[in-house]
Amino acid sequence: MFTEKGCLRFKVLGTRGSMAVTRKDQQFFGGNTSCYMIQAGEETVFFDAGSGLLNAPVDFPRPPHILLSHLHLDHVLGLGMYSRLSLKDRETLIYVPAGYGKDPARFLSGIFSPPYWPVSLDSYSGTVRILPLTFPLRIGDLLIEGVPGCHPGGNFIFRLSWQDRHIVYASDYEYETASFLRLIKMSDGADLVLLDSQYAASELEQRTGFGHSSPELGLKLMERCEIAHLLLVHHDPQRTDEQLLAWEAEIARKDIHFAREGEEILL
Numbered sequence: 001m002f003t004e005k006g007c008l009r010f011k012v013l014g015t016r017g018s019m020a021v022t023r024k025d026q027q028f029f030g031g032n033t034s035c036y037m038i039q040a041g042e043e044t045v046f047f048d049a050g051s052g053l054l055n056a057p058v059d060f061p062r063p064p065h066i067l068l069s070h071l072h073l074d075h076v077l078g079l080g081m082y083s084r085l086s087l088k089d090r091e092t093l094i095y096v097p098a099g100y101g102k103d104p105a106r107f108l109s110g111i112f113s114p115p116y117w118p119v120s121l122d123s124y125s126g127t128v129r130i131l132p133l134t135f136p137l138r139i140g141d142l143l144i145e146g147v148p149g150c151h152p153g154g155n156f157i158f159r160l161s162w163q164d165r166h167i168v169y170a171s172d173y174e175y176e177t178a179s180f181l182r183l184i185k186m187s188d189g190a191d192l193v194l195l196d197s198q199y200a201a202s203e204l205e206q207r208t209g210f211g212h213s214s215p216e217l218g219l220k221l222m223e224r225c226e227i228a229h230l231l232l233v234h235h236d237p238q239r240t241d242e243q244l245l246a247w248e249a250e251i252a253r254k255d256i257h258f259a260r261e262g263e264e265i266l267l
C-alpha cells in the first residue's frame, strides 16, 4: 500500500485565491494558488494545478490525475513548472472540463504556448495526456462526481469518494439558489468540504458577480447538511495571517478552519 492502510490522505499544496503572494505577513496560510493532493491506495488525484503544484512530489506508484475545476490562471499556472512533466517515462493525466469544447488540449495550449509561455505542454519530455473531464469519473476504486457551480465562465464542484470517505471541493463558488442546492446535495455526509471563502460577508456586497463566497456561506451550508469538517479555501491575495486567524477565532468552531499551505488531513 502507498498510503497508510485504510487511509485517504489529503494535502493542501496551495490555497491562495486569484494570485500567488509572497508577503511575510501571509506565510502562515501560504502564498501559492489552488492545488490539493489526494492519495488513496496507489492512486493520486489533484484538484487544480495552481502554483502549489510546484511543491508536489514527482513520483507515484501510478500516474497522477490532475482535475481542473476551471481554467482561470490561478488554477492552471503550476502545470508549466511542475517538474514531473519534464521527466522521461513519466505519465501525467490532466483533465479539462468537457464543457470547454471537443479538444481539451486546445484550451491549455492557448496558455502554454508562445508568446505567453516558451513551450507547449506536449513538448515536455514526460508523457502528458490531456483528457476531457466528464462525470462520473472512476480512477481505480476512486469515484469523482461533478456538478456545475456558480462562477464567471463556469466551474465544477467535485465530490471524491473512496470506500466510505467523501471530500467535496467547491472553490471559486458564489452563492446562487440552484447551484447551492446542488452543493448541499454533494456535501451531505462528507468528511471534508472545501469551500471558497475569499471575502467577508461585508465585502461581498461590493463584489457581486466576482464568483466567490464568504465563511458565512459555509455556516449556512453546515446548517443544511451533515459535514464533518469544513475547510475554508481560496484566501484573498490581500488577506493577512492576522486577519485569517482573527476570523477563525471569531468563528470559534472546531469543525471549521482556514486551509494552511502544507497541512495534511488523514481521513
Ligand SMILES: [Zn+2]
Residues within 6 Å of the ligand: 017, 018, 034, 072, 074, 075, 172, 234
Ligand atoms: Zn481561483
Ligand SMILES: [Zn+2]
Residues within 6 Å of the ligand: 070, 072, 151, 172, 211
Ligand atoms: Zn476562478
